[in-house]
Amino acid sequence: AQSVAQPEDQVNVAEGNPLTVKCTYSVSGNPYLFWYVQYPNRGLQFLLKYITGDNLVKGSYGFEAEFNKSQTSFHLKKPSALVSDSALYFCAVRASNAGGTSYGKLTFGQGTILTVHP
Amino acid sequence: EAQVTQNPRYLITVTGKKLTVTCSQNMNHEYMSWYRQDPGLGLRQIYYSMNVEVTDKGDVPEGYKVSRKEKRNFPLILESPSPNQTSLYFCASSPLQGGLRTEAFFGQGTRLTVV
Numbered sequence: 338a339q340s341v342a343q344p345e346d347q348v349n350v351a352e353g354n355p356l357t358v359k360c361t362y363s364v365s366g367n368p369y370l371f372w373y374v375q376y377p378n379r380g381l382q383f384l385l386k387y388i389t390g391d392n393l394v395k396g397s398y399g400f401e402a403e404f405n406k407s408q409t410s411f412h413l414k415k416p417s418a419l420v421s422d423s424a425l426y427f428c429a430v431r432a433s434n435a436g437g438t439s440y441g442k443l444t445f446g447q448g449t450i451l452t453v454h455p
Numbered sequence: 456e457a458q459v460t461q462n463p464r465y466l467i468t469v470t471g472k473k474l475t476v477t478c479s480q481n482m483n484h485e486y487m488s489w490y491r492q493d494p495g496l497g498l499r500q501i502y503y504s505m506n507v508e509v510t511d512k513g514d515v516p517e518g519y520k521v522s523r524k525e526k527r528n529f530p531l532i533l534e535s536p537s538p539n540q541t542s543l544y545f546c547a548s549s550p551l552q553g554g555l556r557t558e559a560f561f562g563q564g565t566r567l568t569v570v
Contacts, residue, residue, distance in 0.1 A: 341497075343497075346495075369555070373561075379564075380545065380563040381498075381545065381547075381561040382561075383558040386558055427497060431555060433555075440555075441503065441549065442488075442500060442513070443547075445490075445497040445498040445499075447495055448497050
């Protein structure tokens with residue numbers, strides 16, 4: 338079974354400081370990893386993904402994430418946080434070689450509330 | 456504009472009254488799924504469909520039904536809603552080509568309250 342853990346329910350940072358939202362995963366075979374953001378009363382918006390290749394992936398709004406296979410992690414980062422980055426962030430994994438009922442399934446972490454203070 | 460459209464956005468209903476939440480996508484995606492979002496639990500898959508007339512259970516299917524008669528539509532049906540189905544629901548779609556490397560596209564969500 339595949340799973341995702343976001344160990345911090347909440348992350349607080351000051352505007353202008355770097356931010357990190359942590360994510361670890363468990364999956365059979367090679368993972369496809371995704372980060373989504375949810376603003377209040379909105380759907381999930383895609384930020385970035387890791388499929389293969391370079392371990393550092395860049396996405397929307399200045400976010401990036403680093404894939405670490407040995408630590409099974411995919412932490413979301415941004416060098417300089419903005420107040421407008423305050424939202425709920427979800428990490429998700431999809432197994433690249435899953436079959437049967439797990440084919441295509443996205444498994445999400447429980448979410449991390451990011452609050453950026455002015 | 457590529458999008459997944461859910462209706463209604465908000466719904467308050469009473470226990471036992473059948474309801475349907477509609478979902479439609481305009482991207483010709485084969486794979487569609489329903490999730491429910493609950494605080495502290497993230498998003499959990501209810502049902503999914505790999506194509507027309509092909510549906511299967513996700514992690515939390517009890518109390519829900521789905522159908523996929525057309526590629527673009529994937530309605531979620533609650534035959535007899537109960538208060539524990541009060542939640543935020545999301546529909547999502549993805550193309551199957553490329554081995555599902557493409558991210559899923561999500562609807563705006565339906566906030567359901569069952570009293």
